[in-house]
Amino acid sequence: MNKIFEIPLYPYAKSPDQDATTPVRHQVVVIGAGPIGLGAAIDLAQQGIEVVVLDDNDKVSFGSRAVCYAKRPLEILDRLGCGHPMVDKGVKWNLGKVFFDQRKVYEFNLLPEDGHEFPAFINLQQYYFEEYMVNRVRELQEQGAPIEIRGRNKVSAIGQHDTHVTLEVETPEGPYNVEADWLIACDGAGSNTRAMLGLDFVGRVFEDNFLIADVIMDAEFPTERWFWFDPPFNRGQSALLHKQPDGVWRIDLQLGWDIDKEREKRPENVIPRLKAMLGEDVNFELEWVSIYTFQCRRMEQFRHGRVLFAGDAAHQVSPFGARGANSGLQDTDNLCWKLKLVMDGKAPETLLDSYDVERIHGADENILNSSRSTDFITPKSNISRTLRDAVLDLAEQYEFARPLVNSGRLSVPCTYDGSPLNTPDALPGAPARSRPGSPCADAPLGQGYLLPQLADRFTLLTLNADAPDGLDIDGIPVTRLALDGKDDPTGALADRYLGGEKSAVYLIRPDQHVAARWAAYDETATRDALRRAIGKA
Amino acid sequence: MSDLTLTPNIPGADDFYAELIAAHEGLTDAESQAFNARLVLLLANHIGDRTVISQALAAAARKE
Known part of the structure; x- marks a missing residue:
């Protein structure tokens, strides 16, 4: 089967930089060709800044991974010239249902406000998302924009200087050195850049495992987000069902802490779990299976001199609420115009410190919300579970308990209250x-x-x-x-x-x-x- | 006499719930039970209205 995520989308090709006698200096180097790295590169290239993206891989993301994209990131992507292909392909949804044991206790409608070009949410596999961004990079290249993606270019060392950054890069044809005025690290939660610079990444580990399965099936389930607390098919745990394009369904099953991950990932163990959930007679095919654990944590600072961290490399949240890729795109949206003004000498370099202030504010908001969702979904003590179950019990009958049900508070854009860039409100009577x-x-x-x-x-x-x-x-x-x-x-x-x-x-x-x-x-x-x-x- | 409020009435529901859970942190199950008993008595006294309290008792018992 030739899946899109099995085909090299930016295969390795030798760059003249590799034969240069003295290292070539670029304006900006981005590490990581995921959604955030590509977002940064497209944003900068559209503003005429020369940018090189280095990625140790040569393909889009393996498996669906991030699937939920909110309105604000779609608006940002529209500014980057790739919002519409994503909305056209993506699955739009508004209705969510919450089940407790065998009963539906609550349903919510995102009820998107009228008069917005983009929908409240779409579901789209990360590999499509990245493909559309790579297409946009190719389009910019055809227009002569100074943007380049180098596949199988793994950064192995970084040197920080007052005026630039030096990089050692490994390729299939051996290593080379290259320089950049500015470096943006978008290399994910396991960021090598962070490790190479010896920087902290402190936070909270959640002792839980989730089985994530993408299945292809022709099922009668509606285009809704279904969330179960303590269902018969996954006792004492939670489950989530969500639709993606191409008849692919995302299923998340909470497994608990003490499990054998390798064993749980085997199809002979996954398939019975899915049959119990979907029904014995539903035909499905497994596209991708993974087991994940998660943490909520962030770097103390996102700016380190001429190295700027964005996306999961800077902050990590639990998946409940779709706050990973969505917040990462808000990072680069915040960063790129500032970097452009600093590079042009029109703003002081300290403008970049406001990136830290504003996006740390955003990261803390996301960490707070996703930690609370996780605590509700996975109670940490008997009394937490008792209170949680009481909320679910009451929610079925009484409206008052419904705002307390927390299966994920979905990503909303961050307001930078208190930012040093704001001028005090001189029109407080306006909304x-x-x-x-x-x-x-x-x-x-x-x-x-x-x-x-x-x-x-x-x-x-x-x-x-x-x-x-x-x-x-x-x-x-x-x-x-x-x-x-x-x-x-x-x-x-x-x-x-x-x-x-x-x-x-x-x-x-x-x-x-x-x-x-x-x-x-x-x-x-x-x-x-x-x-x-x-x-x- | 007013009726038991059964529509959302706490601004910042997530903040409230987080505070409630945090209040139990570090307590044993028995201590948590005792804590909840004290909390029920405090809140019942604050309400004061016997009709409302009776309605709340019935709602918690899941009787219509």
Whole structure:
């Protein structure tokens, strides 16, 4: 069987760098061609930065791995030119059902708010996700963008200097040396970069094992997320069923701590478990089986001089809530515009420290939420289990207990409250969801949507307000986007950005987060806010 | 007289639940039972309304 994840997608090819007498210097080297590394590389290349991605492998991820992608990362991927292929292929879902023993105790509808271009969630195998990103890299290359992926290039040593980073790279044709002005490490939870630099990765280990199986079947199950606590087919444990494209179903079965992993992974042991769950007469084929344990932990700092960590390399969460790849893409979304301004000499290098502040805030939020879900799913004591079962028992009959049921709090974007880049809110009467630090909510315009109008640069969004059409502040262009009631056919724009206010002016960062907002344009206030947003204040 | 509230009434449900679980950390099963008994008595006194308390007792017994 030729699965997409068995075919080399970026096979090894010799680079002229390998024959260079003195090491070649690149602007940025990214380690790791997973979703986060490719996201960083595409983002930088779109801004004209020369970037080389090194990966010790040459294929997309083996097995489905990350499967749930939330709206905010899809919006980021749209800015990177690959959001639509993912949504077109992905399975959209809104309904989740929670079962306890044999009873359905609760169901939730994500009830996505109207007026957003992207859905609340899609399910998509990680190998498709990576393939679409590699396709985007190829497209950029055809357009002449300076981006390159080098397969089977394993970094074996890293040297840190004040002005650059040196790398030793092993290839099938022997080692070579290369240099970079900046290094972004996206090499996953087991990051070699972190190990080579001797950096910490501290947190909490959860004493549990989960069997994860992707099965191909023609089943009658609806396109919903089904979660079981203590089901008859997996007593005392939990189970999850979720649909992916191509008739592939993701099944997670909690196994407990004291198990023989190799034995549990064998098909003769996996298949009876799945039959007990799916029914004896359901025909299925195993695509991929794995057993995982997990931890919730993060690095103390994500920036170490000219080395920047992103994604699982910087922080690791349990899978409940889809907060891994989703938060990693928010990392690179936060980092790349800052790095571009620093590289262009338009912002001080200390702007990169705000990457630490903002994304550590995000990582802590994700770790808190995923730890709580894990504690609910795997109670750590008799009393925890008693309370958990009481919640599930009551939830079936009484609405009050339902918000307490925690089978995963699904990923929502992070608001950077308290970030040093925010200007204090000068329009507190406008909706709190759009306060400084927030990611901009999408809204339908007369034609198309708001978010694509805000991408990749500083924008001054004016609603029923006057302002100059273009500004140049310390060499940084600020583009005005002037909108009023005519551009707001559904009222969603006013609802999300004006509330009870008659007019508003928003300064929006290149990553579509709000930097400042006022009732009317003021040149001095705008200049001060922009300088603050690039780390000059 | 008011009725027992059976719709969500605690802002920050996850924070509340985490605090409740944390309060039991390090306790033996017997200590946890004693803790819960004290908690029930405290909350019942706070409610005060005998009708509401009777409704809560019935709901916990899973009787309609």
